Structure formats: structure tokens, C-alpha cells
Amino acid sequence: MTVSMSSTPKKSLMLFSGRAHPELAEEIAKELDVTITPQAAYDFANGEIFVRFEESVRGSDAFVIQSHTAPINQWIMEQLIMIDALKRASAKRITAVVPFYGYARQDKKHRGREPISARLIADMLKTAGAHRIMTIDLHTDQIQGFFDGPVDHLLANKVLAEHLRDTYADHDLAVVAPDSGRVRVAEKWADMLGGVPLAFIHKSRDKTKPNEVVANRVVGDVEGRCCILVDDMIDTGGTIAKATEALLADGASDVVIAATHGVLSGPAVERLSTCGAREVIVTNTLPIPDEKRFPSLTVLSIAPVIARAVREVFEDGSVTNLFDGNA
Numbered sequence: 001m002t003v004s005m006s007s008t009p010k011k012s013l014m015l016f017s018g019r020a021h022p023e024l025a026e027e028i029a030k031e032l033d034v035t036i037t038p039q040a041a042y043d044f045a046n047g048e049i050f051v052r053f054e055e056s057v058r059g060s061d062a063f064v065i066q067s068h069t070a071p072i073n074q075w076i077m078e079q080l081i082m083i084d085a086l087k088r089a090s091a092k093r094i095t096a097v098v099p100f101y102g103y104a105r106q107d108k109k110h111r112g113r114e115p116i117s118a119r120l121i122a123d124m125l126k127t128a129g130a131h132r133i134m135t136i137d138l139h140t141d142q143i144q145g146f147f148d149g150p151v152d153h154l155l156a157n158k159v160l161a162e163h164l165r166d167t168y169a170d171h172d173l174a175v176v177a178p179d180s181g182r183v184r185v186a187e188k189w190a191d192m193l194g195g196v197p198l199a200f201i202h203k204s205r206d207k208t209k210p211n212e213v214v215a216n217r218v219v220g221d222v223e224g225r226c227c228i229l230v231d232d233m234i235d236t237g238g239t240i241a242k243a244t245e246a247l248l249a250d251g252a253s254d255v256v257i258a259a260t261h262g263v264l265s266g267p268a269v270e271r272l273s274t275c276g277a278r279e280v281i282v283t284n285t286l287p288i289p290d291e292k293r294f295p296s297l298t299v300l301s302i303a304p305v306i307a308r309a310v311r312e313v314f315e316d317g318s319v320t321n322l323f324d325g326n327a
Helices: 022-032 072-088 117-128 141-146 157-168 180-192 238-249 268-274 303-314
Strands: 013-017 039-043 049-053 061-065 093-098 132-136 151-154 173-177 198-205 213-219 226-234 254-262 279-283 297-300
Touching: 013 022, 013 303, 022 061, 022 303, 049 072, 061 072, 061 303, 072 093, 072 117, 093 303, 117 141, 132 303, 141 151, 151 303, 157 180, 157 226, 157 254, 157 279, 157 297, 157 303, 173 180, 180 198, 180 226, 198 238, 213 238, 226 238, 238 254, 238 268
Parallel strands: 013 061, 061 093, 093 132, 132 151, 173 198, 173 226, 226 254, 254 279, 279 297
Antiparallel strands: 039 049, 198 213
16 A cells, blocks of 8 residues: 655745845835845854854745845855855745846956956856846846846836936926947837937947046937936946036036936945936935935835735746836
């Protein structure tokens, strides 16, 4: 006589947060009506990181939230260690939720003997044990192909565009790309804002000097218009500040800067607060401490977008449908 055992597997969503941006993780948890799994996480004297989860994770659908903010290498390593711990503790599926994907700008070789670091990050997440990646507004779409598994590429433009429509509905708008490489993204923005005119900044760079723009020229008619200057991230603010000055010099009535990721390194705050922009809008994919905030800065929450995507993944639904088929 053969005796067998059967059971109906229960799905269990568990949320884990690294130490890089706990405020965003708490917002996502609140949207999902779950709690973040408690853990012990600390640094040894020599800088090594230790993580241990204080509850069983066996069989869980695990979502590990970590935004790659400064010090970026520490937080990438912490996320990898968390994923490894989950893999070794028998989590059923592990999703690396990376609101801001580190090294995304190093997505191709410009010259010989250079790395493709964005691919390396994807390889490390996979090796650690991640089954899928969830991220927001990658620097280039091709990075999705660097990871051997599903990638949920979420978009922040709905959140940003909603704010722009509510605030500047009575203005004569134009959408401006900060360089020729962002024109396709700007076209989507122009459609979202009701088919407004499009312009872009033609800029030249010295490739041997990162974060430095040599010259700007406006291509398109911006005179008398409130220009919405769109980009995926603002790092040192040099490009966007000079673009703002060029637009105002070309006759724009106002400039509003809208970007997903507020990296805001070094002189960014001073540049953005003095460049003449009426408003600078970013999301909270990265932590923005009080010392980096200024009167014209608006920070919108991306937590509802991530929470909806997490719920769809957990319930085996469609993430793409959340973005009208564009994700």
C-alpha cells in the first residue's frame, strides 16, 4: 500500500528592505498593507556587511528593495548579500526591486578597454540568486537584456505628468529633451501632455571629462512657452542647468525640470536653485535628505507605482497593463 502526502501550496509575499532608503520601503509596505520583514543588518569594523532575517522565509515570494544611492557600492553589496541569504534560506522566488539601478550609465563601451558595468550589476544580481528585477526608468532600455530573466521596467512619467497637468494646465507648454538621445522619450512626454510642441538641446561634450558640457543650442521653437525639460536623472545638475539657461535665453517664458531620479551630487543643489527654473520635480526613487532640498524642489512619491507592480507580480498578473502596454 502506497501512502502519499499532498498539500495546496500557500503563496506568501514578504518584503525586505536594505538600509539605503528605508522610507521608500515603508511607503511601499503601507501601500501593500504588509510589514517589512525584520532583520539584523550591520557593518563589521573592516566594512564587511552582515544580514540575517529574523523570520522564516521558506517558500516565500521575496521582494528585496534597495535603491543604489551613495555610497553606491556598499548598498549594491548589501542587496546582493540579502538575496544570497534568501536563496540559502529557501525563498521560492526572489525579486530585486531596484528603484534606481546603479551603474546604468555604463551600458556600452565608448572607447576601447572600458567596462560595461551595467551588465556586471545584472550578472551579480543573477549570481546572488535574483529570479527577476524590478526597476524604474533605466538610463537606456537595452539594460533589460543584460539580465537573464524577467525585468519589470516601470515608468515614472505618469506620476510626473499628472503633477504637470494639474499645475501647468493653463500654460502654453513645450517639451524639451536635454540632448538628442532623449528625443524619443520627450516625444512620449509630448503625447502625454496633449500633443504639445517638441524641442531639444544640441550639446557637445568632451568625452574625457565626465559631467561636463561644452556648448548648448536650442533646436525648436520655445519662445513664449513654458518649457518642460525632461530627463531620467539629475546627477551634478550641470547639463540640466545649462539647458535651462539656454532655453530662457532663447525666449522661453518659464522652465520646469522633470526627472525621475534625483541623484543631486556635489554642486547640484546650488546649480538647480540658481539656474532660473521655476520648479524642479523628481520622484523619491532615491533618498533626498533635508540638506539637498530647496524651495523650488518638488518630490513625488513613486511608492504607489512600485506597490502596484509588486502586487501584479505576486498575483501573476500583468505589469505591462499598469502602463497602458508601454512597460
